[in-house]
Amino acid sequence: MTTVKRTQANGDTPAAVRVRGVYKGFGEGQTRIPVLKGVDLDVALGEILLLAGPSGSGKTTLLSVIAGILDSDGGTLNVLGSSIPELSPDAKTRFRKQNLGFIFQQYNLLPPLTAAENAAVPLIIRGLPRSQAIARATEVLHEVGLGDRIDFLPAKLSGGQQQRIAIARALVGEPRLILCDEPTANLDGESGRKAMELLRRIGNRPDRAMIVVTHDSRIFEFADRIAHMEDGRIEHVKQNHGRDHS
Numbered sequence: 739m740t741t742v743k744r745t746q747a748n749g750d751t752p753a754a755v756r757v758r759g760v761y762k763g764f765g766e767g768q769t770r771i772p773v774l775k776g777v778d779l780d781v782a783l784g785e786i787l788l789l790a791g792p793s794g795s796g797k798t799t800l801l802s803v804i805a806g807i808l809d810s811d812g813g814t815l816n817v818l819g820s821s822i823p824e825l826s827p828d829a830k831t832r833f834r835k836q837n838l839g840f841i842f843q844q845y846n847l848l849p850p851l852t853a854a855e856n857a858a859v860p861l862i863i864r865g866l867p868r869s870q871a872i873a874r875a876t877e878v879l880h881e882v883g884l885g886d887r888i889d890f891l892p893a894k895l896s897g898g899q900q901q902r903i904a905i906a907r908a909l910v911g912e913p914r915l916i917l918c919d920e921p922t923a924n925l926d927g928e929s930g931r932k933a934m935e936l937l938r939r940i941g942n943r944p945d946r947a948m949i950v951v952t953h954d955s956r957i958f959e960f961a962d963r964i965a966h967m968e969d970g971r972i973e974h975v976k977q978n979h980g981r982d983h984s
């Protein structure tokens with residue numbers, strides 16, 4: 739059965755990300771290696787899009803270009819209404835702070851900071867007073883089931899718990915786009931599913947989009963659509979019919 743979901747990236751739903759003909763290479767002159775070779779991709783607000791594909795196909799590079807961390811060589815790239823290539827370096831940084839949340843394979847927590855302090859980092863970077871940032875981070879840690887671990891250092895927590903702090907940190911600033919790169923790669927199957935279930939349950943909102951790069955077919959069921967990347971291009975994007983009836 740073909741059902742049109744509100745989350746489908748079509749003309750009816752506002753685009754969070756619109757990528758057209760994006761190119762990116764690394765290196766100089768003769769030795770320059772093309773990595774993104776004309777990427778087209780749409781992600782709608784309200785949608786979780788999974789990005790799968792072989793190692794080296796350009797998934798992380800694409801996320802970095804969408805985030806404005808790497809500059810593309812050509813093509814158009816609109817994220818939440820802003821044309822990223824046209825922003826100055828400072829404006830890109832401000833845009834990221836204000837609008838984006840990140841979750842990585844390595845949780846990238848700061849070892850000397852407690853769970854609450856780690857989760858509060860995006861708000862502190864935005865200039866929120868520390869006490870307010872910690873209070874808001876504590877709320878989100880409760881939402882991710884770590885209310886009894888707010889004063890723990892990362893080293894005293896399991897991998898799954900550390901990733902839940904990273905999820906709290908990604909959500910704390912209410913970003914409109916969340917970019918995840920292999921978020922479950924360091925977790926066992928059960929912890930990985932729990933992390934994605936959590937992200938879907940508390941992170942998925944009509945005014946927010948998520949792109950999740952993954953090799954982990956066990957978490958495909960949490961996607962609204964699955965995009966397959968091959969050799970620097972999006973080969974196809976499939977609706978995840980498993981979710982149509984949910």
Ligand SMILES: Nc1ncnc2c1ncn2[C@@H]1O[C@H](COP(=O)(O)OP(=O)(O)OP(=O)(O)O)[C@@H](O)[C@H]1O
Pocket residue numbers: 764765773791792793794795796797798799800
């Ligand atoms: N900073 C860089 N300098 C030079 N080459 C790079 C750089 N970053 C990535 N590459 C190259 O670009 C290609 C794509 O890398 P990328 O990290 O985007 O792949 P990926 O799809 O994320 O792979 P994986 O699934 O292994 O994480 C690889 O061949 C890689 O060697």
Ligand SMILES: [Mg+2]
Pocket residue numbers: 797798799919
């Ligand atoms: Mg990668």
